[in-house]
Amino acid sequence: MIDQAEQFSRKEVLPLSDRLDHQEEGLMPSLIRKAGDLGFCGIDAPEAHGGFGLGKNLAARILEHLSLNASFSVTYGITSGISQFGLSVFGTEDQKAQYLPRLTTGEWIGAYALSEPNSGSDALSMVTRADQRGDKWILNGTKMWISNAKWANFFLVMAKIGGEKVSAFLVERDFPGVSISREEHKMGLKGSSTARLVLDNAEIPLENLLYEPGKGHYVAFNALNIGRFKLGSMSIGPAREAIFQSSGYAKDRKQFGRPISEFGLIRQKLADMAAYFFVAESCLYRTGQNIDDAFATRDKTVEGMRSAAEEFAVECSACKILATEMESMIVDEALQIYGGYGFTEEFPLARIYRDSRVARIYEGTNEINRIFLADRFMRRVAEGKAKGTFSGDSFISELAGKAYSRFSKDQVVLGALSDLTLLCYAEQSVRIRGTRLGGLAQVAADRFTKWANAKAAFAFQTVTGEAVTVPAPRQSGTDELAENVLERQAPLLSL
Ligand SMILES: Cc1cc2nc3c(=O)[nH]c(=O)nc-3n(C[C@H](O)[C@H](O)[C@H](O)COP(=O)(O)OP(=O)(O)OC[C@H]3O[C@@H](n4cnc5c(N)ncnc54)[C@H](O)[C@@H]3O)c2cc1C
Structure with a gap:
């Protein structure tokens, strides 16, 4: 498939x-x-x-x-x-x-309607309300940024019963009182529909309440956990296409009498793109396997499924942040390889570049995911459920272990702790895969680790104020990685 x-x-x-x-x-x-x-x-x-x-x-x-x-x-x-x-x-x-x-x-x-004009990151401050009248729920409010709104027949809508209890409702487009406003004029994703869902005394049958009254946040956030993991995959798809297009262009485009793919600084970009893709892919599909294993071992009750999705909430956030940020770096370098032509709509990179930007904003902005990740991970540490994560078997895990002893709710500290946690997860993931596959996978793992060590040292300093010496890098593999990307016009390896 x-x-x-x-x-x-x-x-x-x-x-x-x-x-x-x-x-x-x-x-x-x-x-x-x-x-x-x-x-x-x-x-x-x-x-x-x-x-x-x-x-x-x-x-x-x-x-x-x-x-x-x-x-x-x-x-x-x-x-x-x-x-x-x-x-x-x-x-x-x-x-x-x-x-x-x-x-x-x-x-x-289908569509998913959580956000409102005045409640985005702070989603639970929503004001859309639901009141029971006879055999109907009556919904009033406006849901904003609803992807698919123009075409959707079905909306999963979060609203507060009595203005207090967040609850989830199954809303059909044709129910009385449901309408869609004009399309948002977006900078990218122009082919997707994004509009407001307006609920004006919308009449929803009583049986269309999903799950229990007041438990809509379970529905909303469990869907988001898995949604974040999946957004990771949706982000590396366009990155794959950017690698395909830009490596082909680098071979064809000649300057100074040679294909630009022969220039060291272009080869460096291709090698970096390969390594960034490798890390996003390694984290995503390691997490996916863990989620599948958790689902397989739980009973198929709501509680079983919910706890399986929740167990990997930290990893899902890590995947969302890593994959969307790797995508941005890959797409940016791919556009640079096109030079001025990349800046025009005649070539594919302009669209990919515009379209990719929003991935760091939706399904929880990367700032909100960072705050959530460090906070939730600290809870795991306190509950003794983080064993093995910071086993001190790498430079980054050692720094992360020490930094968490200075945990504080200061957002800058939380952001840096979150960076250490996700770099730790990423470095472990590429190391496991590099060791298993050897060859170029090992080269890509080493290249990423060199980059990640420097980032981790910076994050550690932000938390502790202490200077730290970064280990000497191992192989960077610029030519081997670039050559492989150019030959295959694809990311390094496929799983
Ligand atoms: C194209 C597109 C499609 C979308 N599709 C959907 C959809 O289908 N369904 C849906 O429900 N929603 C959807 N959204 C909404 C999306 O989830 C929100 O835009 C997102 O959650 C951010 O909310 P906001 O835009 O109100 O920004 P705000 O929450 O106002 O945030 C503004 C800035 O402040 C930062 N910030 C906010 N709170 C904090 C904090 N506590 N600490 C530090 N920084 C903070 C944010 O990270 C951001 O940088 C979509 C958005 C877009 C752009």
Whole structure:
């Protein structure tokens, strides 16, 4: 299915990029329908309701290859992911039977509505309210930034019962009182729909309350945990495409009588891009495997599924931050390889660059994820559940262990602790994979470790104020890594 996903992206989606950016009538929904026909719209949904029931790891790999065009990817990612996950985990059998088959076939498009004009990061300060009147919930409020709004038939909406208890509701577009405002005029992701969902005395059947009253934050945040992990895959998809395009360009473009791919500073960029991709990929699919293992060992009750998703909340945040920041660095260097042509709309990098920027903002900004990560990890340390993470077996883990003894709620300290934690996780992940695969994987791991050690030393100084000597780097492998990328026009290795 991974190959099929890449073929779908290359044959069906990428050739339509310009038309998608103009939001040509009916085009995106027809692509989602095609994806549904191929089984992509419910890859990790339960088989009983039209899904494939695949593990999160394989589903994320498929998502990566369906993400070469980011506008398609966000549309697809939300309808097949965050809008369905809450329903799959917290829905009653009747609710699942009513909505999942239409979403998993691509007949319907789903959306997830948490944010409001005045509550973004502070999502629980939402003011959309729900009140029971007779046999209906009456919802009033405006949900902002709702991806897929223009096309969605189904919205997972968070609102406060009586203005107090955050609760989740299954809302159909055609329910009375539901409407969509104009499209936001965005800097990127122009092919995706982002608009407000307006609920004006919207009438929702009583049975469309999802899970329990006052427990909507469980639904919202559990969906977000897995959503963050999946956003990691959605971020390295465009990074993969940026590597493909820019390595091809570097071979073709000649200056000073030679292909620019022969110049040391261009080769350095290609080698860095390979190493950044390698680290994001290694963290993501290590986490995916751990989540799958946790799901396999839990009972299939709501509590079992919820605790499995929650257990890896720290790693999901680490993946979101790492993958989106690696994506930004890869895409930025890829555009630089194109020189002035990269700055025009005639070449693919301008779109990839514009589209990639938002990944550091949504599904929890990277600042909010950093604060959450360090805080949550400290709780794990206090509960004795962090054994092995800072085992002192690397420069970074040693620094991280020492730095956590100075834990404080000061945000700058939290940010630096979070950096140490995710660098530690990343360094472990590439080391494990580098040792297992050897060869170029080991070279990429060493290159990343050199970069990560310097970043970790800076973060350690921020927490402690103490100077620290960074270990001498091992091989940097510029030519070997660059040559491999140029030859294959792809990231270093595939899993
Ligand atoms: C294209 C797009 C699609 C989206 N799709 C959806 C969707 O489908 N459904 C949905 O519900 N939402 C969606 N969102 C909303 C998105 O999740 C929010 O934009 C995001 O959570 C940030 O909220 P905000 O924009 O209100 O920024 P704010 O929360 O106002 O943040 C502004 C800045 O302040 C920082 N900040 C905020 N609080 C703190 C703090 N405590 N400490 C330190 N820094 C802080 C932030 O990191 C950020 O840099 C989408 C947004 C965009 C742009």
